[in-house]
Amino acid sequence: MANEVPATRMISIRQMTKTLGTQQVLRGVDLEIERGETCVILGRSGCGKSVLLKHLIGLFQPTSGEVWVDGDEITKLRERQLGGIRKKVGMLFQGAALFDSMNVEENLAFPLREAGVKSEAEIRDRVAEALEMVDLAGEQKKMPEKLSGGMRKRVGLARTIVGRPACLLYDEPTTGLDPIASDSINHLIRRLQKRLQVTSVVVTHDMRTAFTTADRVAFLHEGRTYFHGTVDVLKKVADPIITDFIEGRSGDVS
Ligand SMILES: Nc1ncnc2c1ncn2[C@@H]1O[C@H](COP(=O)(O)OP(=O)(O)OP(=O)(O)O)[C@@H](O)[C@H]1O
Ligand SMILES: [Mg+2]
DSSP states (O other): OOOOOOTTEEEEEEEEEEEETTEEEEEEEEEEEETTOEEEEEOOTTSSHHHHHHHTTTSSOOSEEEEEETTEEOTTOOHHHHHHHHHHEEEEOTTOOOOTTSOHHHHHHHHHHHTTOOOHHHHHHHHHHHHHHTTOTTOTTOOGGGSOHHHHHHHHHHHHHTTOOSEEEEESTTTTOOHHHHHHHHHHHHHHHHHHOOEEEEEOSOHHHHHHHOSEEEEEETTEEEEEEEHHHHHHOOOHHHHHHHHTOOSOOO
16 A cells, blocks of 8 residues: 555545446546645536545445545445544535435434434534524524525535534535525635635536635546646636636537
């Protein structure tokens, strides 16, 4: 196995490949993410962004390569050992994935009870604090069906941060939201980074999300990290594979 990672690094992906069925989805991804940094992952639909994210909490194991999270190489860990990683790394899934039969408070309390928090007072306080962070103070008793799409995302996010992870993964946090609700999520991602000093990985198609939240951007193309750098550098790149994506050009004419 290669050398360990420096202490300043939260995530290190090295020459990772992943074959699903007969399809080689990831063909050698390299990515380094520092502690406290927000890294935005861009790439065409189907290029493997969600698959990549799932490797960071051990929902997928790579076909080859290494995945380091907070100093541990996680690809060989067993399910039981992955529990520790999943406490450190919280994921906001593409559809927010709330329990529809539970109100907001019960949804947020669930991961705390799973993690063994016993004190009802502590659960109440931590739920209230997480809701306050996502601008939903006082919404404890609402049922998920009564929430708008933007509120559902924020409740999903509150449920992700209530366990105080060191690292947050967002899969398409603004998809399906109007521009104003998207803007509020973008600012929330920034605010949580500052308030909780979390490392964030944001998968998105939304260039506003990318430009508002990213410290650095990784662009995936044909299963590899095609570009990795700051937003300023990304905006100056003259490569049509990148500029067509940023400007939303398909190459079709009609
Ligand atoms: N569990 C799975 N089994 C088999 N193939 C899968 C599985 N999950 C994803 N794939 C395939 O891997 C490829 C990458 O999928 P992925 O969901 O990572 O794309 P994506 O970049 O997140 O796309 P989008 O932007 O549309 O969300 C796709 O071809 C998909 O069909
Ligand atoms: Mg996806």
